[in-house]
Amino acid sequence: MARIAKARAMRKAMSPPEARLWLALGRLRARGFHFRRQHPLYGYYLDFACLSRGLVVEVDGGSHEGRGDWDAARDAALARSGLKTLRIPASEVRDCLPEVMDFILRELAAAAPTRSLRDHPPRNGERD
Numbered sequence: 001m002a003r004i005a006k007a008r009a010m011r012k013a014m015s016p017p018e019a020r021l022w023l024a025l026g027r028l029r030a031r032g033f034h035f036r037r038q039h040p041l042y043g044y045y046l047d048f049a050c051l052s053r054g055l056v057v058e059v060d061g062g063s064h065e066g067r068g069d070w071d072a073a074r075d076a077a078l079a080r081s082g083l084k085t086l087r088i089p090a091s092e093v094r095d096c097l098p099e100v101m102d103f104i105l106r107e108l109a110a111a112a113p114t115r116s117l118r119d120h121p122p123r124n125g126e127r128d
Contacts, residue, residue, distance in 0.1 A: 004040065014038075017090035018047060018059045024101050025057070033108055042081065044074055053111040054083050057104060061090035084111065 014022065014037070025035040025048055035057075039049045048057040056078060060071075075085040086107060092100055 015059070015061055015090065017061060017093040020097065021048065021057070021059055021088075021093050021100070024097060025104075028105070028108075042077060044078070046078075049083075050108065052113055053108050054114050055104075055107055055111055056083050056085045058085060058087050059090050059093055060087050082114070 018037075022035075022037055025033075028035070033050050034052060035048045035050050036046075037048055039046045039051075041049070046056045047059050049055070050057075058071075071087070075087075078085055084107070086104065088100055088103075
């Protein structure tokens with residue numbers, strides 16, 4: 001339960017660029033893209049995750065300075081699980097949100113939909 005409590009606290013304490021991007025990502029739901037915010041997964045808290053497309057969006061602000069090695073290890077661990085991480089500087093979210101959203105939409109369109117863990121596995125001879 002501590003993970004969920006921490007995720008809830010992080011949702012309430014989002015930075016202004018994160019909050020701005022969250023509002024923009026919410027508009028993508030009409031296009032079929034559902035994002036989660038501060039989603040706990042594999043011991044990490046993902047800023048924004050569209051699990052149906054295997055896409056993670058991280059807003060890198062001042063707290064990420066000097067953490068390049070940690071971020072790279074985290075991204076590699078997520079990649080081993082089939083998740084692609086997009087790292088977007090907070091300044092770009094603040095100053096160029098339309099371009100950031102275009103970039104995210106292109107990545108979503110390029111990503112193949114993933115099969116939900118709740119779905120039944122394909123029958124013998126059928127493909128995913």
